[in-house]
Amino acid sequence: MKKRGLAVICLLLAAALLAGGCGGGSAPPAETKKEIVIGGIIDLTGPTGDVGSPFHDGAQAYFKYLNGKGGLDGHPVRLEAIDYAYEIKRAQEAYNKLVKSTGVPAILGWGTGDTDALKGFVAKDEIPYLSGSYSEYLTDIEACPYNFVLAASYSDQARIALKWAKDNWPEARAPKLSFVYNNTPFGTSHLEDAKSFAQELGFELVGDEVLDLRTLDATTQMLNLKNNGADFAIIQGTSNLAATVLKDARKLEVPTQFIGLNWAFDEKIVQLAGVAANGYIGVVPFAFPGEDVAGMADIKAYLESKGKGFGDVNQKFVQGWMSAMVMLEGVRLSGGDFTGPGIRKGLESLSGFDPAGLGAPVTFTSESHRGSVHARLAQVQDGGMVYLTDWISYK
């Protein structure tokens, strides 16, 4: 038995060594200026790994792209990323490693729960934190003075959708509205704001439908929706959840118009839901790969240098790319003060920063870290995405 245990260990070691042998990269060219290292807390292997992985690839790609162009004002840049598998405890450990051991001055984060968990540390250690979560709570500058929210918050996204729905409502009666969400802080963060805005606009609220993020059956909820006669339903979840909803809604012939927020609407929805996705509307804060905007040229150039094309990446890649772009722009504007407070100042001097069409222009000030209140609405039509609006806000 002892021998067998030894054999297992040897096998593992051998496998690790073998993998290590293949992984050796070429040494970076000698640089005269100091390297700038930004931290990354990302999910590659956890439950949101499906969207976390392309997001991380996009962010890494931008760092590499910038290095290829001579770095940030001559400074080579690097994204030191740690996979935390969507576990708050591991996020805390990763954060401590990045800040207290590696000594990064700023971090690109990921989920709602972990970003929220770290907001106290981030404020105390003065580490600017740009995350993949657009939770409304993170825009509270008193509680989160070092958190930056890149795109329209979930609440604002819901408001944009509601405003558009009301403006395009043809009938005289009040439209009926339902919310479909998953029972997590991420899934419920927009609810309160969206409901009070809906009442302001004159929607009639009918019951909410709660679904698990990984559910494969939404029949009960869709029957409820049908009975309630909801004209619109706002989906907050990931594209997996949205696909389940759309498929079951089609099966049961639910007449509701579904509108998904950022994470519930991307290319995957068409693959997963097929024809059931037709007519589905999404709030889109970032561009899709291959869109006709100036910023795509850089992404295209980068992808081609790697022997790839737009077909190899998705919208979350663009999102990661733009997050890295904004973070590094903040570093550039720090004027050489590459510390947490310096980068925070840099980010706060971003005024109407134009990501060349990859997202809405971003503005951070010392009073507000709400990067944007704009998003576009797109609809799935015949398996493709068609924009219904330009960048709009609810105001």
Add this chain to the structure above:
Amino acid sequence: MRNPLVMDCGVFTSNYREDMAILHHPGAKLKVLVVLVFFLALPFMVNAYYVSVVNLIGIAIIGAVGLNILVGFTGQISIGHGAFMGVGAYAAGMMTATLGWSFWIALPAGGLAAALVGGLFGIPSLRLKGLYLAIATLAAQVIIEFGIIHWPALTRGPAGMVLPAPTVGGLVLNDDTTFYYLILAITVGAVVFALNLFRTRTGRAFMAVRDRDLAASVMGINLFKYKVAAFAVSSFYAGIAGALWGHYLGVISPEYFTIKVSILFLAMIIIGGLGSVMGAIYGACFMTLLPIFLRETADYFGGGLGGLTHIMLAMQEAVFGLLIILFLIFEPEGLAKMWRKVKDYFKLWPYSY
């Protein structure tokens, strides 16, 4: 003075007090002292990152020891431990953040609140055993999570709650080092309490219930009382761990106390060794350090998160799973048993028979 390099061949006691001592050997006392001094000096020897890792381990130890009292010593399974941690964290959080009470009152009160709720969910344990009880405690997990999210008037819902740092006199415990000593003190207290618990009437009753509850009941042990008590004590530990973690982070939200946390704690005590206080400690260390160790290994061989990232990371999860399976197959009694075997080997060496 005895020679510290010579192995003991036995312990001679001449009164009951000596007989009942937790640390029999003079060498053991010295060992514990050395370990304590080491941990007291640790923050001065390593950087803040390592201190923060030890902090996480300390909190995990408190939770794991608590769960082991219920699962390992009383034989009742619970997959609601994460939720009971949440009850402690939220109860203490409400007291410090909303009511402005002192942390030193809120911490034990948080533990008591968790004990109350845990005891409540332990009531079905009289009728339910094994898988049935597991599902009943799963219900606790779901109900408590739902309650935290959908009762914003009390818990501030998904927004989470910002908690103030504890203070001692004028000293604010808001960094890793100061919190380290707080966690260390509570962890030592929790472990010593648990070690002693199983030398008392209550602890013996717990073990009797575990070994055969019918026989225990025939012997006059009040099953209901002790089963619920085990839940309450275990949940008290969970509540303390939750309240500590919440105040260490400075913020709590419903996403912290999910079923994943419950399962992680179960894995800790199974790998560490069921029914062993030391086992819970080893398990907590192991399960907290393993992901870090695997990540560092992956980074070392994969060259950071470049090229082979995805394969290495996927492998990391696989190795994690593999290790757990290997443990269950080759050493179901966990790390505690392995450590005991190592000690026995050296104790008898070179005459192994």
